[in-house]
Amino acid sequence: MSDAIVSIRNVTKAFPGGVTAVDNVSLDIAQNEFFALLGPSGCGKTTLLRMISGLETPTGGNIIIGGEDMAYTPPNKRPTNMVFQSYAVFPHMTVEQNVGYGLKVTGVASGEIKRRVGEALEMVKLTALAARKPDQMSGGQRQRVALARALVKRPKVLLLDEPLSALDAKLRDDMRMELTRLQETVGITFIIVTHDQDEALSMASRIAVMDRGAVQQVATPAELYEHPKTRFVADFIGKVNLIDARVHRQIGSKVDCELKGVGRMELASNTLVGGQVAVAVRPEKLKIATTEPGSAIRVHGKVRDVAYYGDTSHVVIEAADGLNLSVNVQNDTRLGGSGVERGQSVWVYWASEDSIVLTE
Amino acid sequence: MENWKQNPRVFWTLGIPPSFWLLAFFIIPLGFLFVMSFSDKAMVDGQVSITGYDYLTGITNYVRAFDRLYLGIMWKSVWISALATALCLLTAYPIAFGICFAKDKWKPLLLLLVVLPFWINLLIRTYALIAVFRTQGYVNKILGVVGLGPYEMLYNNFAVIFGLVYVYMPFMVLPLYATIERLDKSYLEASLDLGGSQLQTFLRVTVPLTMPGIISGIILVFIPCLGSFLTPDLLGGANALMIGNVIERQFKAANDWPFGAALSFLLMYATFGALALRYLFMLRSKGVDV
Amino acid sequence: MAAQLKPGQGPLDYGSRTWLKVLFATIFFILYAPIITLVAFSFNTDKRGVVWRGFTLDNYTKAWNNASLIEALTNSLVIALIATVLATALGALTALLMWRFRFPFKGAYEGFMALPIVIPEICMGVALLLFFVNSGMMEFFVHMPWPLNLGNIIFAHVTFCFPFVAVVVRSRLVGFNRQLEEASKDLGASEWQTFWSIIVPYMKPGLIAGALLAFTLSLDDFVITFFTSGPETVTFPVKVYSLVRRGVSPEINAASTVLIVITVVATVLAMKLQAPPKANKG
Numbered sequence: 001m002s003d004a005i006v007s008i009r010n011v012t013k014a015f016p017g018g019v020t021a022v023d024n025v026s027l028d029i030a031q032n033e034f035f036a037l038l039g040p041s042g043c044g045k046t047t048l049l050r051m052i053s054g055l056e057t058p059t060g061g062n063i064i065i066g067g068e069d070m071a072y073t074p075p076n077k078r079p080t081n082m083v084f085q086s087y088a089v090f091p092h093m094t095v096e097q098n099v100g101y102g103l104k105v106t107g108v109a110s111g112e113i114k115r116r117v118g119e120a121l122e123m124v125k126l127t128a129l130a131a132r133k134p135d136q137m138s139g140g141q142r143q144r145v146a147l148a149r150a151l152v153k154r155p156k157v158l159l160l161d162e163p164l165s166a167l168d169a170k171l172r173d174d175m176r177m178e179l180t181r182l183q184e185t186v187g188i189t190f191i192i193v194t195h196d197q198d199e200a201l202s203m204a205s206r207i208a209v210m211d212r213g214a215v216q217q218v219a220t221p222a223e224l225y226e227h228p229k230t231r232f233v234a235d236f237i238g239k240v241n242l243i244d245a246r247v248h249r250q251i252g253s254k255v256d257c258e259l260k261g262v263g264r265m266e267l268a269s270n271t272l273v274g275g276q277v278a279v280a281v282r283p284e285k286l287k288i289a290t291t292e293p294g295s296a297i298r299v300h301g302k303v304r305d306v307a308y309y310g311d312t313s314h315v316v317i318e319a320a321d322g323l324n325l326s327v328n329v330q331n332d333t334r335l336g337g338s339g340v341e342r343g344q345s346v347w348v349y350w351a352s353e354d355s356i357v358l359t360e
Numbered sequence: 361m362e363n364w365k366q367n368p369r370v371f372w373t374l375g376i377p378p379s380f381w382l383l384a385f386f387i388i389p390l391g392f393l394f395v396m397s398f399s400d401k402a403m404v405d406g407q408v409s410i411t412g413y414d415y416l417t418g419i420t421n422y423v424r425a426f427d428r429l430y431l432g433i434m435w436k437s438v439w440i441s442a443l444a445t446a447l448c449l450l451t452a453y454p455i456a457f458g459i460c461f462a463k464d465k466w467k468p469l470l471l472l473l474v475v476l477p478f479w480i481n482l483l484i485r486t487y488a489l490i491a492v493f494r495t496q497g498y499v500n501k502i503l504g505v506v507g508l509g510p511y512e513m514l515y516n517n518f519a520v521i522f523g524l525v526y527v528y529m530p531f532m533v534l535p536l537y538a539t540i541e542r543l544d545k546s547y548l549e550a551s552l553d554l555g556g557s558q559l560q561t562f563l564r565v566t567v568p569l570t571m572p573g574i575i576s577g578i579i580l581v582f583i584p585c586l587g588s589f590l591t592p593d594l595l596g597g598a599n600a601l602m603i604g605n606v607i608e609r610q611f612k613a614a615n616d617w618p619f620g621a622a623l624s625f626l627l628m629y630a631t632f633g634a635l636a637l638r639y640l641f642m643l644r645s646k647g648v649d650v
Numbered sequence: 651m652a653a654q655l656k657p658g659q660g661p662l663d664y665g666s667r668t669w670l671k672v673l674f675a676t677i678f679f680i681l682y683a684p685i686i687t688l689v690a691f692s693f694n695t696d697k698r699g700v701v702w703r704g705f706t707l708d709n710y711t712k713a714w715n716n717a718s719l720i721e722a723l724t725n726s727l728v729i730a731l732i733a734t735v736l737a738t739a740l741g742a743l744t745a746l747l748m749w750r751f752r753f754p755f756k757g758a759y760e761g762f763m764a765l766p767i768v769i770p771e772i773c774m775g776v777a778l779l780l781f782f783v784n785s786g787m788m789e790f791f792v793h794m795p796w797p798l799n800l801g802n803i804i805f806a807h808v809t810f811c812f813p814f815v816a817v818v819v820r821s822r823l824v825g826f827n828r829q830l831e832e833a834s835k836d837l838g839a840s841e842w843q844t845f846w847s848i849i850v851p852y853m854k855p856g857l858i859a860g861a862l863l864a865f866t867l868s869l870d871d872f873v874i875t876f877f878t879s880g881p882e883t884v885t886f887p888v889k890v891y892s893l894v895r896r897g898v899s900p901e902i903n904a905a906s907t908v909l910i911v912i913t914v915v916a917t918v919l920a921m922k923l924q925a926p927p928k929a930n931k932g
Binding site for chain 3: 361362363364367370371372374375377379381382384385388389390392394396416450454457458461462463466470472473474476479480481482483484485487488489490491492494498526529530545548549552583584586587589590594604607608611615620621625626627628631635644
């Protein structure tokens with residue numbers, strides 16, 4: 001995209017000894033986006049974030065920020081600011097001094113510093129604690145200091161490293177809403193790094209899913225969930241049933257394939273590759289019936305396990321050929337529960353358009 | 361950890377031997393010294409006795425210690441020690457800093473290399489410097505090749521200060537290394553990220569946060585420097601007397617033990633004063649604890 | 651500050667910066683050059699000078715044949731050995747006491763134990779001299795046959811060595827898993843048996859490291875020994891000192907090299923033993 005605020009072009013970070021943390025990644029992040037880098041630990045997402053901030057440099061490629069290639073520019077000369085995972089709030093300074101630090105070292109006049117620090121503290125609701133020292137504050141409060149400290153500099157891009165990981169559940173929800181609200185108010189591009197898909201899905205407008213140094217897919221949360229492009233993405237985001245299948249031939253925009261344990265069917269797919277594929281179906285798209293349903297796709301099996309979660313139940317059904325299907329059942333009546341019990345013989349069925357054919 | 365009352369037999373078995381030893385061979389000797397510092401040499405038949413003493417006669421020794429001559433020497437000891445300590449800090453800090461940021465596999469080796477000289481006998485290390493600095497020594501020989509010198513590098517304040525720094529610098533690296541190693545590097549990253557230059561980061565973040573280690577190192581070096589006697593003796597000659605040399609003289613050549621005792625105690629008070637300052641500082645400190 | 655970073659390098663990668671490497675090289679050079687030249691010149695044939703004339707072991711032979719030097723070395727070794735045994739025992743007792751018990755004024759006692767480490771050596775040296783003379787101990791021991799005439803020096807060395815041993819052993823004990831001790835008692839062992847079968851084996855590396863430390867401290871000590879020794883009881887560093895006062899000579903270099911080797915070997919051994927246990931915990 002041409003109005004990208006951050007453009008990552010073929011960035012690689014290789015270490016002597018053969019380890020490649022980031023492998024030829026290219027990404028474009030638009031202005032005012034809330035962008036997430038999502039992936040398991042070791043996938044390279046934090047390394048990529050640090051290369052955008054300047055705390056690490058790539059061994060190859062370009063990082064264009066605001067139109068300039070800044071891959072090798074030192075961090076203090078970039079229009080980016082970072083909120084560290086440990087917050088890194090200076091313990092020997094008060095909240096006020098912390099927030100004003102970035103302005104002081106770049107030579108801003110003290111009157112202006114005072115004004116802008118006041119504004120930033122207002123924004124994160126910490127005005128009352130301006131004279132406090134960090135060791136007298138909670139983790140959540142220190143995080144807000146770190147936020148204010150970064151935002152007061154008015155960067156083009158704000159980088160956040162695992163912002164919610166150190167918070168407990170209630171605080172996490174609050175901070176999630178707070179961050180989304182802040183991003184909209186301040187109108188800066190936010191890039192967060194997280195291993196928690198709930199965080200990414202609920203906050204980001206676009207997500208890049210990474211694995212072992214490479215980007216698997218970049219899309220909106222809904223697109224990632226309903227149209228995953230690879231096995232990894234389908235499995236990493238949400239729960240999924242992955243059924244092995246073999247493609248026999250192509251028929252127009254569909255493929256004729258044989259699903260292990262299910263049977264032969266035609267599914268929509270724009271893959272041209274024949275051979276082994278995986279068919280993914282989300283658990284909430286599967287339905288259970290006690291008598292044989294009339295749907296085109298139906299599987300007979302025995303209930304192996306029912307896990308009750310209050311609002312839903314996760315039912316695992318064992319079918320032929322070693323196929324295990326996970327079904328999410330809504331407990332929509334108070335007295336009915338999931339409606340099935342262990343050992344019961346049932347049918348599982350779903351609509352063909354709910355199947356996703358994955359080649360990778 | 362149990363309360364001593366739960367097992368008094370073991371407690372006393374463990375506690376009595378070392379306590380008794382320290383009492384007998386440390387506290388009591390210091391007590392003798394203390395008494396001696398308030399005593400005078402006895403007069404026998406109008407002559408000053410060599411081995412007899414009149415005990416607890418007063419504070420004449422302390423008064424004499426504040427005589428201009430000795431005050432001058434004490435002052436000299438203080439500023440030489442302070443200068444040597446400062447130079448140690450200036451050299452040890454970059455070394456400790458560098459080791460902290462070196463590759464992990466190098467760290468133990470580098471640390472060992474820096475500390476190893478410290479384990480070699482003080483006398484030998486000081487002696488080695490004599491061969492380096494004397495008029496026919498290595499430095500002058502090398503300078504002679506280029507046509508410079510020979511310079512008087514020995515038997516003056518310069519030699520003593522260099523000797524003290526040479527001998528004690530490795531000793532300062534350890535507490536500095538310990539405290540810099542424990543410093544969370546993300547503080548430095550945060551400072552750079554917020555726009556600070558390397559120098560600003562160092563002065564505003566690194567130094568304040570490593571201050572406890574700096575203070576520990578300073579005390580660890582200043583006290584031995586103040587009481588040092590061998591280095592000024594071998595390298596300073598008659599021109600660079602420090603308080604340690606004066607004390608030694610009282611107990612050997614001059615045979616004025618009461619005066620020597622008084623000077624020793626003044627040295628000890630100075631030591632305790634420095635320790636007290638460090639303790640006060642630690643109470644107020646906000647930095648990384650060593 | 652550099653305008654641009656190099657590919658692969660971060661702003662905090664100080665370890666690879668040139669100025670740091672230069673600084674290290676310079677400091678190591680200044681630190682080691684005098685010592686290395688001292689060792690090198692102990693093999694020099696030239697009597698007076700700084701010029702290398704030829705390799706020889708003559709200086710070592712001369713030193714070996716120097717009766718008073720050998721006597722001094724023997725004295726030092728004997729003192730170090732006896733002092734080490736006593737210091738290790740006392741240090742271990744202190745460490746066990748501090749590790750195991752809570753008692754009133756413990757903080758003050760810790761300070762008291764640290765005093766020998768903290769006060770200037772010269773103060774301790776003159777205090778001990780005074781004490782030995784006035785208590786008659788000096789007279790008493792001086793007339794004793796060897797090695798008992800070294801008694802004063804041994805007492806002095808033990809006094810300043812054992813607090814160091816206590817620190818070393820205590821830091822080792824801190825890592826001890828007390829549940830092992832409780833398990834032993836639970837299985838029926840008495841206090842004494844538990845001590846010898848469980849605690850002492852665990853303490854061993856700390857004891858050895860402490861003992862080596864005491865050994866080097868005693869062997870190397872000059873100041874305190876200088877005041878507490880007499881003309882009949884000279885130790886190696888004190889003897890070398892008297893030679894040094896007369897001027898530089900390769901014989902001294904040889905004697906010094908011997909001392910360096912002993913010290914370095916003992917120190918490296920002690921450091922290896924002090925390394926935190928990797929696979930064998932407890």
